Amino acid sequence: MTEPATTTAGTRTTSPSPADAVVRIRGLRKAFDGRTVLDDVNLEVARGSIVSVIGQSGGGKTTLMRCVNLLESPDAGTVEVAGEVVHQDGRRVCRDLPRLRRTVGMVFQRFNLFPHLTAVENVVLAQRTAGVPEQEALERAVTLLRRVGVAHRALAQPEQLSGGEQQRVAIARALALRPEVLLFDEPTSSLDPEATREVLSVMRELAADGMTMLLVTHELPFAREVSDHVVFVDRGRIVEAGSPRDVLDNPAQARTREFLAAYGSAS
Amino acid sequence: MSGFFQVPWSDYRPDLTAALGRTVSYTVVSFAGAVVLGLAVALLRLSRVWPARALAAVYTEVFKNVPLLAIIFLSYFGLASAGIRLDVFTAGCLSLVVFYAAYLSEIFRSAISGVHAGQTEAGEALGLGRAGIFGHVVLPQAVRLALAGTNTMLVDLLKSTSLLVTISAAELMSEGRLITSATFRALEVYLVISAVYFVLCYPLSQLLLLLERKVRAGVPLSPWRRRRIRAARALLAAEPAAGPGAGTDRKEAAV
Numbered sequence A: 001m002t003e004p005a006t007t008t009a010g011t012r013t014t015s016p017s018p019a020d021a022v023v024r025i026r027g028l029r030k031a032f033d034g035r036t037v038l039d040d041v042n043l044e045v046a047r048g049s050i051v052s053v054i055g056q057s058g059g060g061k062t063t064l065m066r067c068v069n070l071l072e073s074p075d076a077g078t079v080e081v082a083g084e085v086v087h088q089d090g091r092r093v094c095r096d097l098p099r100l101r102r103t104v105g106m107v108f109q110r111f112n113l114f115p116h117l118t119a120v121e122n123v124v125l126a127q128r129t130a131g132v133p134e135q136e137a138l139e140r141a142v143t144l145l146r147r148v149g150v151a152h153r154a155l156a157q158p159e160q161l162s163g164g165e166q167q168r169v170a171i172a173r174a175l176a177l178r179p180e181v182l183l184f185d186e187p188t189s190s191l192d193p194e195a196t197r198e199v200l201s202v203m204r205e206l207a208a209d210g211m212t213m214l215l216v217t218h219e220l221p222f223a224r225e226v227s228d229h230v231v232f233v234d235r236g237r238i239v240e241a242g243s244p245r246d247v248l249d250n251p252a253q254a255r256t257r258e259f260l261a262a263y264g265s266a267s
Numbered sequence B: 001m002s003g004f005f006q007v008p009w010s011d012y013r014p015d016l017t018a019a020l021g022r023t024v025s026y027t028v029v030s031f032a033g034a035v036v037l038g039l040a041v042a043l044l045r046l047s048r049v050w051p052a053r054a055l056a057a058v059y060t061e062v063f064k065n066v067p068l069l070a071i072i073f074l075s076y077f078g079l080a081s082a083g084i085r086l087d088v089f090t091a092g093c094l095s096l097v098v099f100y101a102a103y104l105s106e107i108f109r110s111a112i113s114g115v116h117a118g119q120t121e122a123g124e125a126l127g128l129g130r131a132g133i134f135g136h137v138v139l140p141q142a143v144r145l146a147l148a149g150t151n152t153m154l155v156d157l158l159k160s161t162s163l164l165v166t167i168s169a170a171e172l173m174s175e176g177r178l179i180t181s182a183t184f185r186a187l188e189v190y191l192v193i194s195a196v197y198f199v200l201c202y203p204l205s206q207l208l209l210l211l212e213r214k215v216r217a218g219v220p221l222s223p224w225r226r227r228r229i230r231a232a233r234a235l236l237a238a239e240p241a242a243g244p245g246a247g248t249d250r251k252e253a254a255v
């Protein structure tokens, strides 16, 4: 039963054609100092779909996300974003790295807001360097902050904000450049339950709006609720991929079952 | 006490004012030069190319371990004897620049490397580009970290201009020496000169402390940031497109 491991996550969807994948990863391999942390990873994120990556810490989930916007350079395989091959056989093909990164929004576990700027300036900055006129950038920033429910804190410095507020500002910042896909790397892992609820509810709204998302999470009930696909990564390999029902409720692989048992996923 | 002040200070006021101006000029020019050179050396030290790092390290260590007075003598008398004649102002500023750049480069280097790696990554993930990340993300945060140490160096540099008396730089200390040799009132003269330094340095360091506090509190100091925040405040005060029906419009505009 290693077949599902190499099956692309997109193949089990009913509708989207492979051409409509916003992210397509084939045969990805990545090693750090000779130690392989990702091996033969295949993954597709169809436009408008939500793919959740689960798995133990150290399994390579973060590295996988970072290979999508090329914060890490894969050693082998193909990375395709928005229909364009950006990395192939260990070589960067995409010439305009900033443009690729504006196509892919990223939300970090530790928020990584710019501490020297207010919330609204955090959302404005990248728009301005991308050439959006000042007033337009500001209007969009305010709209986005309203949307994630932190407009009342728009003029606060990040350190004055709660964790949940910071992460919501970070989501607004990632949305500011109208990315085609959002990457979330354990967005709620450093948050308390209340803040987790706030952030998940924002993500739920994004999902309802049809945002394409690739997300690493330990919130299994949330993954079950919003995902079109769930991918279980273990020691650098995709062990199992499929619908949330298949992977989370009827896992075919012993490794997946062990993981789910350890994370105590009720139901 | 009335007998203590016997130097005809009012006669010396124009000379003292000129000397004070020169002290300020030395300070401003040297400090500006030291900041520029110090930043360049700091960047070299953080470079990926090892010869650049080595060069910067040698520079820093050399000038941190040689007395300022020796550097002053070298640049004024030493270079002159080798045929490179610098005027007093140039030699004085050059000495202060190379000396303080060594200290500032250490402060700048630790400030730049003190900016969390996640900040650069966030900038990269937003597509900022190298210059954008340095200018908009790393540098402003490094400035915050470097401010306290840099301010200390500024006040220190101002006081060190007094060493230029040894090359007769016509700044405050030199003027003090001139007045002393004309009046033989060393105690009175140097007390007054010291008081002038104090009156210069104390408010300056207090002002810099205030600046540090403001920057730490995130008060926007640049006019463009203030303008942006004012504009944001105006937008925030305005009603959001309003009505439940407008919600979909907003979402559409947002995605």
Ligand SMILES: Nc1ncnc2c1ncn2[C@@H]1O[C@H](COP(=O)(O)OP(=O)(O)O)[C@@H](O)[C@H]1O
Pocket: A032, A033, A037, A055, A056, A057, A058, A059, A060, A061, A062, A063, A064
């Ligand atoms: N920059 C790096 N240099 C060396 N090793 C790294 C680096 N980044 C990650 N690793 C290693 O790669 C493995 C996978 O890490 P990561 O992708 O962060 O896993 P996860 O996100 O699933 O916890 C870990 O063993 C980690 O120590």
Ligand SMILES: [Mg+2]
Pocket: A058, A061, A062, A063, A185, A186
């Ligand atoms: Mg991780």
